[in-house]
Each structure stands twice: as C-alpha cells, then as structure tokens.
Amino acid sequence: MTDRAVIFACSHRRGGNTDRAAAWLADGVREAGGQADIINVREHEVRPCLACGYCDEPGERRGRDLCVLGPGDAAWDLFEPLLTARAVLFASPIYFYHLPSMFKTWIDRGQQFWAARADGAPWLTDLPQRTARAVFAAGRPRGDKLFEGAAVTLRYFLHNFAMTLDDPLTFRGVDGPDDLTNRADRNAITALGRRAWEEAP
Numbered sequence: 001m002t003d004r005a006v007i008f009a010c011s012h013r014r015g016g017n018t019d020r021a022a023a024w025l026a027d028g029v030r031e032a033g034g035q036a037d038i039i040n041v042r043e044h045e046v047r048p049c050l051a052c053g054y055c056d057e058p059g060e061r062r063g064r065d066l067c068v069l070g071p072g073d074a075a076w077d078l079f080e081p082l083l084t085a086r087a088v089l090f091a092s093p094i095y096f097y098h099l100p101s102m103f104k105t106w107i108d109r110g111q112q113f114w115a116a117r118a119d120g121a122p123w124l125t126d127l128p129q130r131t132a133r134a135v136f137a138a139g140r141p142r143g144d145k146l147f148e149g150a151a152v153t154l155r156y157f158l159h160n161f162a163m164t165l166d167d168p169l170t171f172r173g174v175d176g177p178d179d180l181t182n183r184a185d186r187n188a189i190t191a192l193g194r195r196a197w198e199e200a201p
Contacts, residue, residue, distance in 0.1 A: 001128065005029045005036040005197055006081040010092035010103040012042055017171075017180035021091040021135045021189050028193020029087065034200075036193070039081065044074035046106045055112035062123060066112040075109045082161045083123075087200040088130065089193065090154065094138035098149045107153060113160035127162035133196045134168040135189055139175030146172065 007029075009022035019040075026036035047069050054068040064070035082088060092099055099107070116124050134154060136147050147170050155165040169192050174180050 001086050001201075002084045003035070003086055005034050005087035005089065005193075005200070006085040007036055007038045007089045007091065007193075008078075008103075009038055009040045009042075010090060010100060012100055012102060013093075013177065014040075014042070016093070016177040017137045017174050018091040018093050018135065020180055021137065022089075024186050024189040025089050025091060025133075025135065025193035025196070028190040028195075029089075029197045031190065032194040032197035034087065034197040037081070039078065041078065041103050041106060044078055044106075046075045046078070046102065046109060047073045048105050049108040049111060055115045058119065062121075066116060067109060069109070070112075075106060078106055079110075079113070082158075082163075083127065086130075087196045088132045088158075088161075088163060089196055090132070090134040092134065092136055092150065094136055094140070094147060094150055097143065097146060099153060104153070107157045110157050110160055117160055124160070124162075128201050130161075130163045130201060131196075131199065132158050132163045132165050133192055134165060135171070135192065136168045137171045137174040137180060139173070141173035143172075146170075 007022045007025050009019050011018045022038050029036040055066055064076045070076055138146050151168055158165055
C-alpha cells in the first residue's frame, strides 16, 4: 500500500460539480494529514470490454497482461491505484440513474479482476480490506432510486479489490456547472475526505 489517497473524478465535463467535489475531497484528506491524487477518468482512453473470455483463461498473468486490451490503452493506469492506495474515493455525476459511460466502460474492464479473484490469485486475494467513499451528484431533483444503480455497480466492482463501499454522499438537483457551491455542501464533502483518511487502515 502507498501512503496516499486516490480520488477518481468521473465526469465527462471539465470543471463541473464533481470535479469540484473531487477537489474538496482532496482538501479533506490533506486536512487529516494525508496526501491525495486526483485522477480524471475522462483523460484516460479506455477501450470497451470485448467479452472475449481471454481473462477467464487460466494462467499466471498479471498487470496489463490480464486483459487482451491491456497493453493498448490506459485501463491499467486507472486500476493500479485501486491495488495500492491507502484510501479510495470517487466523485461522479449520475446520468440516466447510473454512472457516466466512460466510468462504466472502465468498470466493465474489471472482469479481469473478478476472474483473477475467482482463480485465487494471491496478489489480489491478499489485499487488505478497505472502505471506499463516493460522492454522487444528479441533475434530477427526485426519484426514489436515483442513486441505487450507480451504488450497486460500484459496490460490486470494488469487491474485486477487497473494498466495501460506504453509503455514498448524494446531491439532487445539481445540474449546472456551479450548482454545488454552497458552504454546507463543501463542508460535508470535505468532512467525507477527512474521515476517509482518518479511518483508512
């Protein structure tokens, strides 16, 4: 484990609400005495899973070689911090009741880790248990299950990396790029970053 936190900013839009939320999460980590790296998913080219079955074939592959697409795009650059960071956080908008497409494309490539864990790969099964945190911001102001699909998908994706997902911090009616600006919101997000670092193993 590295003695750092990683924060994934998952929006397609540069400078919007969840970019701001990612920066506030990082502020919270630093207030708690940690160091934080923000990774913008949109800046990494990730090709969609081919469902080719390559990662399900038995073998001793690791790293980029787990996936037939691994050497050709940036998916592994995003995966590696999930294996090494002391604390992991996400800031994501909600599109159509779910995660944005670039983020979801990367998650789909996580099949390689599901297969490796099912195979009992010790470099994966021996990871320490950690708790991940997330901030979700939705433009839609209502909807009983507005965040449910995103939370379930992220929760089962993170299970592959020995992480449980804490209940996400959620915001509704946040659509314009400057909607998430009031001090109460900032304080809540910063506090989440602080707690993520303080409670990290």
